[in-house]
Amino acid sequence: MEDARAERGNFIWDFVQEDIDAGRTQQVHTRLPPEPNGWLHIGHAKNIYVNAGTAVRFGGLCNLRFDDTNPAKEEQEFVDGIMGDIRWLGYDWNGGLFFGSSYFDKCYELAEKLIRDGLAYVCDLSQEDLRRTRGTLTQPGQNSPYRDRSVEENLDLFRRMRAGEFPNGARVLRAKIDMASPNINMRDPALYRILHMPHHQTGDKWCIYPMYDFAHPIQDAIEGITHSMCSLEYEDHRPLYNWVVEVCEFPNHPRQIEYARLNLTRTIMSKRYLRRLVEEGRVSGWDDPRMPTLAGMRRRGYRPEGIRDFIERAGVAKADSVVDLALLEHCIRENLGEVAPRAMAVLRPLKVTITNWPEGKTDALPLENHPARPEMGTHEARFGRTLYIEQEDFMENPPGKFFRMKPGGEVRLKGAYIVRCDECVKDANGNVIEVRCTADLSSRSGSEGADRKVKGTLHWVNAADAAPFEARLYEPLLNDEEAIAEEVEGEEAVPDKKDFIARLNPDSLTVLTGCMAEPWLTEAKDGDVFQFLRLGYFCKDKDGFVFNRTVELKDSFKKAVK
């Protein structure tokens, strides 16, 4: 069954298979081309799945190549973080680690070749003039007055661009294609721009940098990439991609294949805005548990297997889509449910006194770490006269079908005894502060009398052993479009969604204080995840615990106790 799912293909694999069958592809070779201008988010996980995953599927190679052709936006911090995240997700770059910037010499050389071949020219038009002469969506552009410069003049100018003789923006190297092309990307696109700025890899060696459209196909071709997967917005760039590969006369011609990027409901997936959240201090960093970054999800306790499963189940296609967050949560829950040890803790303690249990006596009870996986062993819970249960697990005047603790009712305390609630004690304000119960001593779990059925089972902790803890409950970073629309600056009738201000759910962070039964929990390592029965998952984090309320109760129960 696992195999059936793993074998389920996608349209990209069909293309690759066709190329293999037709003999066009010997060994599949793909690449991951992250731009080091931010940390990876869940959307990048799809790109990794598509590219690295395709290499895995066909027993091929995958390179990691940082697409760092624009020093203005890129930083070393991000290249380190990205490598860690890719590894964490479970992928690697068996084809090698590369930097786009290490091809700057080759790009330059090819640019000169294009000039000599009459396929590129130095254009002196200002940015504004260039924009104006490019034409519009419906009108063709006009040839640049510099379009027919001689090869010698172009070469001279281009070399002087490289030598740093001109200021930023003074000139640009353009491909000589067709200003009347209906595809605007083919209207003599810029190949090189002047940018006097040090680069995190090449320092101040260069003051001209190749554009993505020029550099990317060159990098792919040089590295022997057979299939280059990218998102839909590059479809219009494919003719240019092919043009570059052809005019540079590479023997290898990679095939660019586009797919729809991942969108998730209520989730901000724009690096630009995630970056803004970090820079404005609205979150603690790229790894804030509210962020949709891989680092943030890792801190929330999401496991890479769950994320991979999600990406795979969401599918790869060309239709624009927005995947329901519920699918991600389902995959995470399913994965965590399989691997997380069970543990008991109480978030909002309510004191319970077992009146027929002697003061000072404790009973050590074995609890399974995982009900479906006995090999995970057991741990010990100590039962005593004074316990804590969840405040929400007691109701003095419950509606029907309330299976938890109520006056006169019986419930089982998980792994221990069936207890009957005799009375509750209230404070001056009428709040219930203590519940007094009688235990059925013959009903100890595992004993003869234990098979008596009661409808409800509750988790609990022994007051004497309970260790207080704090956990942060985060809701994911939500992008509530209606609420956000109110915050849009300006008064545009139809604000561009790119102008929406990312904002945090005001209730997105709550600090919970509770009691945990098992001291071993506090000794857990960072990243360890535990399922707290019925409540959700805790992940040990560098700053304490992060709590995910991923277990939802059925509506039928919610209605019953409403």
Add this chain to the structure above:
RNA sequence: UGGGGUGUAGCCAAGCGGUAAGGCCCGGGACUUUGACUCCCGUAUUCGCAGGUUCGAGCCCUGCCACCCCAGCCA
């Protein structure tokens, strides 16, 4: 009113001329030492719309409609 794409259930998504896979969500039931988990069962007479071809169309043809992307010296 240019070009490139995409439209199959509430959300994803298979389908490649032979009579609509699967997952999530939702509903019902069984089970249950947590109402979770697990497990069954159910959920598109119909594939953006309209014609046409065919014994037969989600798949082919024609026309229309809707949505997304492109006018950075970003990627």
